[in-house]
Amino acid sequence: MKFLVATILTALLAFIAGLFSFSPWWGFAITSLLVAVLVHQKAGKAFLAGFTGVFLLWGGLAWWIDMSNNSVLSAKIANVLPLGGNTIYLILVTGFIGGLVAGMSALSGSYLRSSGHHR
Amino acid sequence: MRVVPFIISAVFSSALIVGLNKQWGSIPPMGKFLHPQYGFWQNAEPSSQSFDADLSIEDLKGNANVYLDERLVPHVFAENDEDLYFIQGYLHAKFRLFQMDLQTKAAEGRASEIAGEKAINYDKEQRRLGMRFAAENAMKEIEKEAAYKKLFDAYTNGVNTYINSLTESSVPLEYKLLNFQPEKWTNLRTALLLKMMAKMLSSGTEKDLDYTNAKAIFLPDQLKKLYPQVPDSLLPIIPKGTAFEKPGIIPVPPANADSLYINNTESVVANEISKPDINNGSNNWVVAGSKTQSGVPILSNDPHLELSLPSIWYEIQLQTPSSNTYGVSLPGSPFIIIGFNDSIAWGVTNSQRDVKDYYDIKFKDDKTKEEYWFNGEWQKSSLRVETIKVKGGDDVLDTVAYTVFGPVMFDKSHPDTIKGNRNLAVRWTAHDPSNEAITFYKLNRASNYDEYVEAIKSFECPGQNFVFASKSGDIAIWQQGNFPARWDRQGLFVMPGADSSFMWQGFIPQEENPHIKNPARGFLESANQRPADSTYPYFIPGSYISARAITIENYLKDMNAITPDDMMKLQNNYFNTLAEDVRPILLKYIREGDLSSTEKKYLDIFRNWDLMASPDSKGQTIYQCWFDSLEVGIWKDDLTRSNPMAPWPEEQTTMEWLKRDSAFSFIDDITTPEVETIYDIVTAALKKASVNLAKNEMEGKLEWSKFKDPTIYHLLKTALPAFARTGLHVGGNGNIINAVTHSHGPSWRMIVQMSTPTEAYGVYPGGQSGNPGSKFYDDYIDNWVNGKYFKLWYMREGDRLDKNIKWTMKFKKA
Numbered sequence: 001m002k003f004l005v006a007t008i009l010t011a012l013l014a015f016i017a018g019l020f021s022f023s024p025w026w027g028f029a030i031t032s033l034l035v036a037v038l039v040h041q042k043a044g045k046a047f048l049a050g051f052t053g054v055f056l057l058w059g060g061l062a063w064w065i066d067m068s069n070n071s072v073l074s075a076k077i078a079n080v081l082p083l084g085g086n087t088i089y090l091i092l093v094t095g096f097i098g099g100l101v102a103g104m105s106a107l108s109g110s111y112l113r114s115s116g117h118h119r
Numbered sequence: 120m121r122v123v124p125f126i127i128s129a130v131f132s133s134a135l136i137v138g139l140n141k142q143w144g145s146i147p148p149m150g151k152f153l154h155p156q157y158g159f160w161q162n163a164e165p166s167s168q169s170f171d172a173d174l175s176i177e178d179l180k181g182n183a184n185v186y187l188d189e190r191l192v193p194h195v196f197a198e199n200d201e202d203l204y205f206i207q208g209y210l211h212a213k214f215r216l217f218q219m220d221l222q223t224k225a226a227e228g229r230a231s232e233i234a235g236e237k238a239i240n241y242d243k244e245q246r247r248l249g250m251r252f253a254a255e256n257a258m259k260e261i262e263k264e265a266a267y268k269k270l271f272d273a274y275t276n277g278v279n280t281y282i283n284s285l286t287e288s289s290v291p292l293e294y295k296l297l298n299f300q301p302e303k304w305t306n307l308r309t310a311l312l313l314k315m316m317a318k319m320l321s322s323g324t325e326k327d328l329d330y331t332n333a334k335a336i337f338l339p340d341q342l343k344k345l346y347p348q349v350p351d352s353l354l355p356i357i358p359k360g361t362a363f364e365k366p367g368i369i370p371v372p373p374a375n376a377d378s379l380y381i382n383n384t385e386s387v388v389a390n391e392i393s394k395p396d397i398n399n400g401s402n403n404w405v406v407a408g409s410k411t412q413s414g415v416p417i418l419s420n421d422p423h424l425e426l427s428l429p430s431i432w433y434e435i436q437l438q439t440p441s442s443n444t445y446g447v448s449l450p451g452s453p454f455i456i457i458g459f460n461d462s463i464a465w466g467v468t469n470s471q472r473d474v475k476d477y478y479d480i481k482f483k484d485d486k487t488k489e490e491y492w493f494n495g496e497w498q499k500s501s502l503r504v505e506t507i508k509v510k511g512g513d514d515v516l517d518t519v520a521y522t523v524f525g526p527v528m529f530d531k532s533h534p535d536t537i538k539g540n541r542n543l544a545v546r547w548t549a550h551d552p553s554n555e556a557i558t559f560y561k562l563n564r565a566s567n568y569d570e571y572v573e574a575i576k577s578f579e580c581p582g583q584n585f586v587f588a589s590k591s592g593d594i595a596i597w598q599q600g601n602f603p604a605r606w607d608r609q610g611l612f613v614m615p616g617a618d619s620s621f622m623w624q625g626f627i628p629q630e631e632n633p634h635i636k637n638p639a640r641g642f643l644e645s646a647n648q649r650p651a652d653s654t655y656p657y658f659i660p661g662s663y664i665s666a667r668a669i670t671i672e673n674y675l676k677d678m679n680a681i682t683p684d685d686m687m688k689l690q691n692n693y694f695n696t697l698a699e700d701v702r703p704i705l706l707k708y709i710r711e712g713d714l715s716s717t718e719k720k721y722l723d724i725f726r727n728w729d730l731m732a733s734p735d736s737k738g739q740t741i742y743q744c745w746f747d748s749l750e751v752g753i754w755k756d757d758l759t760r761s762n763p764m765a766p767w768p769e770e771q772t773t774m775e776w777l778k779r780d781s782a783f784s785f786i787d788d789i790t791t792p793e794v795e796t797i798y799d800i801v802t803a804a805l806k807k808a809s810v811n812l813a814k815n816e817m818e819g820k821l822e823w824s825k826f827k828d829p830t831i832y833h834l835l836k837t838a839l840p841a842f843a844r845t846g847l848h849v850g851g852n853g854n855i856i857n858a859v860t861h862s863h864g865p866s867w868r869m870i871v872q873m874s875t876p877t878e879a880y881g882v883y884p885g886g887q888s889g890n891p892g893s894k895f896y897d898d899y900i901d902n903w904v905n906g907k908y909f910k911l912w913y914m915r916e917g918d919r920l921d922k923n924i925k926w927t928m929k930f931k932k933a
Contacts, residue, residue: 015156018157019156021286021287025157025158026136026140026150029132029136033132058154058155061155062160065155065160066163068167069163069165070166070894072163072891072893073160073163073164073891074163076841076842076891080296085841094160097139097149097150098154101135101136101139101150104132104135105132107128108129108132111121111124111129114121
């Protein structure tokens with residue numbers, strides 16, 4: 001349950017952080033860290049929740065954008081980046097990069113809250 | 120808190136973010152780039168994107184509406200001129216911002232700010248050619264008259280209003296890829312864009328440096344034959360037999376012209392890095408009502424330029440209560456450049472005239488360049504220190520000396536190839552103060568022949584052939600520009616610059632520029648050929664191209680009851696006029712007995728070829744390879760006697776010479792002991808070409824379109840192959856009416872029938888949106904390839920509810 005809450009909250013706050021143009025692109029790293037502090041889980045689970053939340057958010061957004069664009073742009077970018085023109089890979093790479101940043105931030109958040117071995 | 124793991128993971132997270140925030144070589148900052156709410160995904164335009172908008176803008180004088188049709192062509196309805204050009208600027212920026220920004224930065228010599236150190240020499244050359252100097256001089260002229268200045272101000276305001284509305288997520292894709300920011304627009308940048316066009320069309324039309332090297336090895340008489348001023352086969356713009364007035368100015372060569380200039384055999388080692396494409400040319404023609412089915416004139420134009428995505432052109436209609444004009448504009452400049460209104464239509468081709476000369480300069484000290492020898496004393500040069508900012512590197516400083524002639528383009532510090540003590544100053548009409556743009560403001564509003572003449576007469580550089588048709592039935596053509604009045608061979612070669620005796624003595628009076636109205640034959644055409652035959656009383660060198668004009672004229676003179684559809688077919692015609700002349704020569708001198716079976720096969724295909732450079736033609740590929748080898752066989756040994764080599768004679772010249780005299784001395788290969796004949800050279804050329812042809816045939820590339828691989832690159836060329844359209848199934852060549860080469864050709868095809876209502880058609884190889892993530896990025900290309908056109912919708916006041924309107928942008932005064 002905690003895992004699910006953390007995942008959804010991470011995705012939600014990351015999305016909101018991305019709506020504000022004054023916030024830098026990595027605003028979601030802060031929110032992901034905060035979620036891990038508020039909804040405390042063990043390090044591994046915290047990482048996974050952070051990763052999953054933003055992986056799904058970024059991958060989902062990219063997939064949705066790509067659908068309504070008929071892959072006009074992703075087909076080009078997947079050739080600019082060394083992905084052999086594969087638009088699915090591009091969506092997965094997008095999700096992975098976002099997920100990695102969020103997961104690492106959540107990991108930090110978990111350690112920040114954690115009081116050692118006795119909890 | 121678990122301190123150590125926290126520190127480790129926090130440091131790692133931060134490092135990850137920093138790493139993803141940084142540009143690595145040509146890889147953009149990946150974190151931001153991939154972020155679906157900031158990065159490139161934001162440029163992926165939904166296919167159902169609406170372009171409706173409600174904008175409230177302080178700078179407007181009144182309200183205005185922009186009606187976008189299904190091809191995304193804006194029909195701008197404004198209450199006054201200022202709002203009209205404000206909105207044109209806004210739309211150019213909205214759909215083509217990166218293009219405008221890049222082109223003007225490149226024009227000014229600031230490409231290194233984007234591309235890094237590989238562009239430094241390009242930037243130096245732009246500055247040494249005085250591109251910014253030219254734009255500043257134009258600005259002085261533009262800002263002289265308040266009534267015109269405010270139009271440019273309004274345009275600039277419109278561009279900047281759009282730039283100010285951009286957010287990190289909405290900047291064009293290329294900024295995200297290259298990791299830089301759009302720069303504010305200024306009137307100077309508009310002037311720079313127009314000077315970029317001036318360079319494109321009037322800087323590559325001289326071969327002074329090359330001819331100087333030819334002069335080092337050939338006698339004056341040989342030069343005249345190798346590089347003739349008037350080809351035998353010329354069909355000039357002004358029909359032969361037209362009488363010219365007595366010249367208003369008769370330039371006189373200096374007494375020492377022969378000894379110091381004509382007979383001076385010193386060669387010159389200097390190369391332009393970004394010499395404009397020799398194929399920058401165009402076709403235009405107009406037929407009178409007497410030759411058309413409708414009984415009214417039809418005007419056609421297709422300017423040939425480097426093809427790019429986005430296209431150099433942006434289609435637009437501009438309407439106020441006092442004017443209504445449709446056509447194509449140049450993003451970066453207000454006004455419509457080629458188009459029509461309710462009364463007239465006009466088009467342009469390049470004049471190809473030589474308006475740029477070089478002078479030898481002697482500095483007192485080559486290092487400081489502070490003083491140069493002129494009229495018997497040391498004169499102070501004006502030094503301009505150019506600072507070139509380089510992405511990822513230190514600034515580069517370059518000092519350019521300005522003389523009475525103009526900037527010293529080549530000297531010891533640039534480029535590295537120049538040897539000896541030659542410093543070359545450039546005299547170029549593009550440096551002279553003038554306001555070319557205003558010609559288009561007036562043309563957009565002209566309603567008859569007199570107003571057309573009035574509009575174009577102040578147009579100085581680049582010289583253009585303005586073709587004209589009116590609803591009242593007039594057809595006309597003017598070759599317009601400010602052209603130096605030269606004595607025989609003045610400016611063909613580098614000239615002495617020690618005094619004023621070799622300077623231009625004046626300009627050809629504007630009213631003596633070649634022109635003609637309503638000829639009896641009922642049609643006019645220009646296709647970059649020499650404007651007039653040898654009876655024109657001035658010496659007018661240039662880089663003329665003869666073949667296309669011959670083809671066009673041969674068709675037009677036989678055509679009657681012409682329809683717009685006939686004109687479309689003619690613009691897409693593939694007939695190879697030069698090959699028609701060359702084929703009998705090749706077939707006459709080929710020694711068939713010496714050929715292998717493969718060579719014989721190619722010969723047979725060539726023999727039976729229909730002379731069309733169509734996309735699937737094998738004959739055209741064989742012809743081109745054979746003729747290219749033949750030119751090498753005839754000329755290379757002679758031209759390379761000079762170092763650097765002398766320029767190639769025109770293909771037209773080679774053909775005419777072979778026709779006239781197949782035993783001329785250059786046939787012999789001087790590098791061999793034997794004396795070669797035309798039979799030897801023609802046969803050897805086919806054998807050599809066949810090696811290349813066989814290789815291409817193995818790769819399945821013997822068909823012409825596969826051989827030349829027509830490609831439309833993104834503005835960043837080969838750096839972004841994924842944004843290009845390659846392998847287009849289209850034929851043609853530079854000397855064919857449909858002048859498509861590998862990446863160059865008809866950049867806009869337009870046909871206007873002056874009926875009521877006007878019937879107009881057009882297409883360009885691109886799309887209205889510069890965004891590679893939009894379906895409007897390249898949606899016209901297939902039609903362009905297939906020779907199909909769009910009917911141009913000339914919207915009127917009463918059409919505001921028409922079903923052609925797909926979206927409306929409402930501009931309200933705030």
